[in-house]
Amino acid sequence: MVALTVNGKTHQVDVDPDTPLLYVLRGELELNAAKYGCGLGQCGACTVLVDGEPVFSCVTPVLVLEGRKVTTVEGLGTLEAPGPLQQAFIEEQAAQCGYCIAGMMMRAQALLQRNAAATDEEIKAHMEPNLCRCGTHMRIMAAIKRAGKLMQTASAASTGRTG
Amino acid sequence: MERVTLADLNRRSVLFGTGALVLAFTLKPALAQTKSPGDETQNFQAVAQPAPELPGSLKTNPNLESWLRVEASGKATIFTGKAELGQGIKTALLQIAAEELKIPFERLSLVGPDTVLSPNEGYTAGSHSIQDSGTAIRHAAAQAREILLAEAGRRLSVPVEQLRAADGAITGPGGEKLGYGELVSDHLIEGRAQPTSKLTAPDQFVEMGKPRRRIDIPAKVTGGAAYIQDMRPDGMLHGRIVRPPSPGARLQAVDLSQAETMPGVVKVIRDGNFLAVIADKEWQAIKAMRALSAAAQWQETATLPDMADLPAVLMAMPADDGIVADKRGPVSAARSEEATFTRPYQIHGSIGPSCGLAQLVDGLTTVWTHTQGVYPDQKAIAQMLGVPIEKVRCIHVEGSGCYGHNGADDAGADAALLAQVVPGRPVRVQWMREQEHAWEPFSPGMVTKVRAGLDDKGNVVDWNYELWSNGHNSRPGTAGALLGAQHIAKAFPLDAQKLQITPEGNGDRNSNPLYAFPSRHVVWHFLADAPIRVSALRGLGAYMNVFSIENFMDDLASKAGADPVEYRLRHLDDQRARDVVERAARNFGWKAGQKAPEDHGFGFAFARYKNLAAYCAVAMEVKVEKETGRVRLIRATSAVDAGEVVNPDGVANQVQGGIIQAASWTLYEAATFDRTRITSVDWSTYPIMRFDALPQAVDVDIIPRPGTPFLGAGECGQGPGGAAVANAITNAIGRRIYDLPLTREKVRAAAQLRA
Numbered sequence: 001m002v003a004l005t006v007n008g009k010t011h012q013v014d015v016d017p018d019t020p021l022l023y024v025l026r027g028e029l030e031l032n033a034a035k036y037g038c039g040l041g042q043c044g045a046c047t048v049l050v051d052g053e054p055v056f057s058c059v060t061p062v063l064v065l066e067g068r069k070v071t072t073v074e075g076l077g078t079l080e081a082p083g084p085l086q087q088a089f090i091e092e093q094a095a096q097c098g099y100c101i102a103g104m105m106m107r108a109q110a111l112l113q114r115n116a117a118a119t120d121e122e123i124k125a126h127m128e129p130n131l132c133r134c135g136t137h138m139r140i141m142a143a144i145k146r147a148g149k150l151m152q153t154a155s156a157a158s159t160g161r162t163g
Numbered sequence: 164m165e166r167v168t169l170a171d172l173n174r175r176s177v178l179f180g181t182g183a184l185v186l187a188f189t190l191k192p193a194l195a196q197t198k199s200p201g202d203e204t205q206n207f208q209a210v211a212q213p214a215p216e217l218p219g220s221l222k223t224n225p226n227l228e229s230w231l232r233v234e235a236s237g238k239a240t241i242f243t244g245k246a247e248l249g250q251g252i253k254t255a256l257l258q259i260a261a262e263e264l265k266i267p268f269e270r271l272s273l274v275g276p277d278t279v280l281s282p283n284e285g286y287t288a289g290s291h292s293i294q295d296s297g298t299a300i301r302h303a304a305a306q307a308r309e310i311l312l313a314e315a316g317r318r319l320s321v322p323v324e325q326l327r328a329a330d331g332a333i334t335g336p337g338g339e340k341l342g343y344g345e346l347v348s349d350h351l352i353e354g355r356a357q358p359t360s361k362l363t364a365p366d367q368f369v370e371m372g373k374p375r376r377r378i379d380i381p382a383k384v385t386g387g388a389a390y391i392q393d394m395r396p397d398g399m400l401h402g403r404i405v406r407p408p409s410p411g412a413r414l415q416a417v418d419l420s421q422a423e424t425m426p427g428v429v430k431v432i433r434d435g436n437f438l439a440v441i442a443d444k445e446w447q448a449i450k451a452m453r454a455l456s457a458a459a460q461w462q463e464t465a466t467l468p469d470m471a472d473l474p475a476v477l478m479a480m481p482a483d484d485g486i487v488a489d490k491r492g493p494v495s496a497a498r499s500e501e502a503t504f505t506r507p508y509q510i511h512g513s514i515g516p517s518c519g520l521a522q523l524v525d526g527l528t529t530v531w532t533h534t535q536g537v538y539p540d541q542k543a544i545a546q547m548l549g550v551p552i553e554k555v556r557c558i559h560v561e562g563s564g565c566y567g568h569n570g571a572d573d574a575g576a577d578a579a580l581l582a583q584v585v586p587g588r589p590v591r592v593q594w595m596r597e598q599e600h601a602w603e604p605f606s607p608g609m610v611t612k613v614r615a616g617l618d619d620k621g622n623v624v625d626w627n628y629e630l631w632s633n634g635h636n637s638r639p640g641t642a643g644a645l646l647g648a649q650h651i652a653k654a655f656p657l658d659a660q661k662l663q664i665t666p667e668g669n670g671d672r673n674s675n676p677l678y679a680f681p682s683r684h685v686v687w688h689f690l691a692d693a694p695i696r697v698s699a700l701r702g703l704g705a706y707m708n709v710f711s712i713e714n715f716m717d718d719l720a721s722k723a724g725a726d727p728v729e730y731r732l733r734h735l736d737d738q739r740a741r742d743v744v745e746r747a748a749r750n751f752g753w754k755a756g757q758k759a760p761e762d763h764g765f766g767f768a769f770a771r772y773k774n775l776a777a778y779c780a781v782a783m784e785v786k787v788e789k790e791t792g793r794v795r796l797i798r799a800t801s802a803v804d805a806g807e808v809v810n811p812d813g814v815a816n817q818v819q820g821g822i823i824q825a826a827s828w829t830l831y832e833a834a835t836f837d838r839t840r841i842t843s844v845d846w847s848t849y850p851i852m853r854f855d856a857l858p859q860a861v862d863v864d865i866i867p868r869p870g871t872p873f874l875g876a877g878e879c880g881q882g883p884g885g886a887a888v889a890n891a892i893t894n895a896i897g898r899r900i901y902d903l904p905l906t907r908e909k910v911r912a913a914a915q916l917r918a
Contacts, residue, residue, distance in 0.1 A: 015444070015446070016426070016446065016447075019446045020446065023444070023445045023446040026445070027444055027445050027446070030395060031386060032386045032387065032388055032389070032390075032393040033385075033386035035390075035392065035514075035515055035563075036392065036515065036516070036593060037514050037515060037516075037596070038516075038596040038845060038846060039449075039595060039596055040596060040845055040846075042596075042845055042846040042847060043514055043596075043846055045514055045515065072386065073384070073385065073386045074385070074386040076385075077385065078385055079381055079382065079385045079387065082381075082384070082385060085384075086384045086385055089380070089384045090376065090380055090381055090384060093376060093377060093380060093812055093816060095249070095377075095380050095383055095384065096249040096250065096251075096564060096816060096817070096820050097248065097249025097513075097514075097561070097562075097563050097564030098249065098379070098380065098383035098384070098389065099249075099390065099513075099514045099515040099562075099563035099564065100514045101383055101384055102383075102384070102386065105384065120859070123854075124854040124855055124857060125854075125855070127854045128853055128854050128855055130854075131514060131846060131851060131853070132514070133512055133513060133514045133563075133564055133566070133824070133851065134249055134564045134820045134824065135819065135820035135821065135822065135823030135824040135826075135827070135852070136816070136819075136820055136823075137823055137852070137854060137857050138819055138823070138857065138858075138860070138861050139816070139819070141854075141857070
């Protein structure tokens with residue numbers, strides 16, 4: 001048994017400890033967002049956050065994740081109440097097949113929560129590990145920038161309220 | 164994902180079983196006949212045409228009930244045989260239906276492709292979905308609306324002319340209103356469609372031509388079940404295949420025992436050269452696959468061509484010559500120029516490797532698949548399993564983008580094979596990355612040779628073009644097209660590829676330039692022997708042929724001392740072609756005699772996809788680091804004429820993506836192999852475009868052509884996109900590279916030669 005905290009909930013999962021996180025998310029927890037793309041840490045389709053940092057879930061065994069916080073796209077919001085990144089990807093129509101998009105969003109989330117005002121060059125450099133085959137990159141860039149703005153607005157609003 | 168209940172199925176079967184009701188009245192003549200060109204394609208080869216006079220896919224599925232059903236609830240279901248591949252057609256097809264049926268978009272749902280529920284539209288390929296399925300749905304919806312109007316007229320005793328259809332209801336002159344749900348009875352909207360329909364005039368559109376957000380995107384960005392990979396039917400098992408180490412390998416011996424005793428393993432399968440495992444959990448299946456792979460001994464044979472000498476190998480292979488164009492005029496060329504272009508094998512490289520899911524219940528094998536053709540796969544899988552065709556049902560579920568014939572059909576077949584071993588249990592087969600890279604059918608290596616006779620102004624008076632290529636289509640077909648069926652003990656032979664010259668083209672697609680050359684000869688040296696498994700990649704031969712033609716046009720312009728855009732316009736009579744060229748050039752700020760900034764280059768290219776679908780021109784700026792040969796895209800501007808456009812944002816998304824993808828093919832991509840094994844088996848050995856090379860903008864300007872036929876647009880950016888990159892690099896470094904891809908090493912070497 002491995003105790004795994006995903007999107008704020010702790011699960012006891014009965015898997016071999018060498019099982020990569022990806023298969024636990026998809027198989028045991030039935031979370032769809034993180035995708036199998038290469039199993040080699042080369043494409044980023046499986047990207048999730050561990051303690052806020054992007055990791056390739058396809059090559060990260062669950063045994064190293066005890067006591068750490070995993071976040072997936074499901075933790076960013078829902079269909080009914082999408083989070084800023086989700087909202088921005090919908091507004092920019094930033095998907096073709098969409099298979100790489102969940103991984104793109106999680107890597108982008110890591111950047112935006114640190115710096116919601118990241119520049120084009122910073123975004124490009126940060127997104128370098130993730131591959132898209134449909135050529136949706138321009139819209140992905142636009143969506144990340146839009147999400148950054150949404151986050152800044154939300155943060156300004158909440159600062160205004162509390163301050 | 165679409166979930167279909169048994170009740171739905173039965174209802175549908177009953178519906179299909181009823182005799183066709185011939186409409187008792189004649190529909191009014193069409194406002195416009197949306198006859199799109201190019202119906203005689205790979206899409207229709209396998210499908211009988213009982214109604215060749217009808218528009219779009221009504222030719223092959225002439226009955227209205229094949230396309231739509233209005234429910235008593237006032238909602239409507241649209242049926243399509245074309246698959247969502249990430250190109251956004253689910254949304255566009257529903258926009259068309261909403262427009263013509265006069266019903267709110269939200270009240271529509273889409274079903275298909277599914278060999279039980281949806282019309283047989285062959286393959287989703289060749290930028291045909293809107294032309295074929297969209298046209299059929301448009302006419303069926305328009306005719307259904309007229310039937311509803313007539314029924315309302317009958318019930319209200321009001322002439323149809325005084326009735327209005329809108330928002331899913333018919334309104335009479337006194338404000339009386341009948342909802343569609345109230346109007347439909349069991350057999351109201353059935354029977355053979357009419358050849359013409361009362362189509363909505365473009366100036367009345369409320370839905371078509373308007374950008375609409377895609378219906379599939381919200382689930383894809385919130386972790387919804389959007390893909391076949393996300394299906395988890397009760398009792399599902401996980402399968403993995405152990406593929407041979409090389410295409411010519413034969414299994415000598417294998418010890419199954421270790422894999423069989425591993426945790427979670429349900430079955431280990433050996434059937435000829437086909438090796439597989441089935442396990443409870445996915446990771447268990449992967450571990451068992453690895454153990455089984457290590458326990459297998461293969462006899463390998465060197466069957467692959469010499470990669471280092473590929474062009475010579477291709478040109479020396481036995482060829483059937485197909486004449487694509489032969490219009491020879493009296494030629495008095497002052498001089499001539501020639502060039503040879505080469506390209507390697509390239510792969511589809513879907514980000515998600517192929518996946519299939521199958522279940523055998525009471526003799527019926529149901530296969531969930533991201534194939535482009537459920538009906539052809541149904542036939543091929545039934546043949547492979549040795550069962551009657553009705554004992555296989557194929558249902559499309561979205562997968563990762565495929566860009567043509569990738570491993571989708573094979574993975575579906577793999578799942579069908581495994582499902583036979585564990586009756587009742589659904590089996591999911593997920594290909595591994597290295598399997599997708601090595602075993603998907605590649606896009607063929609090609610050589611093209613062009614020679615132009617020129618007059619004293621440098622204009623083309625005679626054009627000779629030859630291409631050497633395999634056929635670009637080895638889809639099922641028969642069971643022999645399926646990888647698993649090639650590997651099982653009762654192996655099925657590959658279908659022999661035959662030369663066919665068609666208007667849409669194959670390896671020869673776009674080999675005949677749209678330019679108004681007075682004399683021309685175009686020949687495809689068709690190579691029947693395929694030393695590497697090949698099939699359709701987005702655009703087929705169009706990418707390489709447009710690449711060759713458009714690079715050479717720049718060479719000729721340069722020799723003539725002409726601006727590349729002006730030189731193209733000199734040779735273009737087609738007004739719509741001229742329009743996209745002029746528009747792209749203007750939007751880019753293209754000027755004759757312009758000089759790009761230091762280390763930058765400007766490039767231009769144009770093609771009309773297949774010479775009969777969408778027109779596309781691309782202007783591109785790149786930056787080249789001469790010391791390293793590294794190329795960055797700076798900006799791209801494109802102009803597109805896709806005829807009537809259903810969802811402009813969908814077209815823009817496709818063209819943007821196509822240009823980026825073509826730039827990736829052009830700059831980076833080559834499958835590699837030694838004489839025995841494929842060696843490009845992951846993203847480090849087969850690099851593609853990454854964020855760092857991206858331009859600041861890829862603009863798509865769509866020229867509106869209301870009231871004209873749909874022109875397939877999904878692949879129109881591939882040729883011009885790639886050629887514009889090459890022309891821009893040439894402009895930056897002063898030398899052209901004739902051998903794809905234009906890698907860093909080649910660009911650096913060329914730049915240094917110049918220096």
